[in-house]
Amino acid sequence: MALSNGCSCRIGPSILNADLSDLAKECQRLVEAGSDYMHLDVMDGHFVPNLTFGHPVVKCLRPKLPGVFFEMHMMVSEPEKWVEGMADAGADMYTFHYEATDDPVGCIRKIKEAGMKVGMGINPPTNVEVVLPYVDMLDTVLVMTVNPGFGGQKFMTECLPKIEFLREKFQTLDIGIDGGVGPKTIQQCADAGANLIVSGSALVGASNPRECISYMRGIIDSGLKEINSKR
Numbered sequence: 001m002a003l004s005n006g007c008s009c010r011i012g013p014s015i016l017n018a019d020l021s022d023l024a025k026e027c028q029r030l031v032e033a034g035s036d037y038m039h040l041d042v043m044d045g046h047f048v049p050n051l052t053f054g055h056p057v058v059k060c061l062r063p064k065l066p067g068v069f070f071e072m073h074m075m076v077s078e079p080e081k082w083v084e085g086m087a088d089a090g091a092d093m094y095t096f097h098y099e100a101t102d103d104p105v106g107c108i109r110k111i112k113e114a115g116m117k118v119g120m121g122i123n124p125p126t127n128v129e130v131v132l133p134y135v136d137m138l139d140t141v142l143v144m145t146v147n148p149g150f151g152g153q154k155f156m157t158e159c160l161p162k163i164e165f166l167r168e169k170f171q172t173l174d175i176g177i178d179g180g181v182g183p184k185t186i187q188q189c190a191d192a193g194a195n196l197i198v199s200g201s202a203l204v205g206a207s208n209p210r211e212c213i214s215y216m217r218g219i220i221d222s223g224l225k226e227i228n229s230k231r
């Protein structure tokens with residue numbers, strides 16, 4: 001995909017609640033349903049209280065999904081550690097958490113030097129203003145609307161003002177939203193100004209994922225149009 005290049009809607013399924021024993025097939029199914037990219041959740045059991053997988057799995061997945069954009073959502077402490085491994089495995093974007101490192105600039109540099117795009121995630125308790133010194137260096141900011149660690153949690157509406165704040169300031173920034181996003185909450189995501197839509201259990205479990213993606217895309221496209229018309 002590349003990212004959106006000027007802020008248009010991109011839908012990236014989170015595979016956390018998919019059948020991880022058949023990850024390639026699950027990703028393929030969601031790509032065929034119209035997804036724009038895959039949001040791959042990496043958890044280390046330290047930054048978050050759960051474990052998933054690391055770069056060896058991504059390396060196996062890469063040749064099975066040629067051309068599919070992989071965003072690695074690195075819910076790990078010391079995110080600097082895994083940059084080379086993920087780049088070598090074929091990841092396209094490395095989204096680390098602001099809360100996970102003492103040196104965000106060093107981490108951003110390392111990711112760029114490794115040839116990947118860079119995202120910065122912020123957890124629900126984190127003030128959105130912390131990202132401001134870094135925005136010019138980032139490809140995306142990922143606003144969490146659940147405390148990371150598990151799929152299927154309740155969407156935290158109280159995080160939406162962070163997206164409104166960022167969209168007000170940065171018209172073309174790719175702003176991701178992650179946690180509890182699906183057809184029931186997509187209107188709120190659109191009204192706030194999100195354009196990178198990470199949807200896990202609602203999309204992976206949808207009886208018709210194509211319809212689900214197209215519905216969410218329609219709402220986000222209209223939301224972005226509405227926001228831009230008011231400028």
Ligand SMILES: O=C(CO)[C@H](O)[C@H](O)COP(=O)(O)O
Nearest residue numbers: 014148149151152180200201
């Ligand atoms: O990062 C995550 C959790 O830490 C997941 O991407 C996210 O929660 C998606 O799952 P769901 O849409 O079911 O909430």
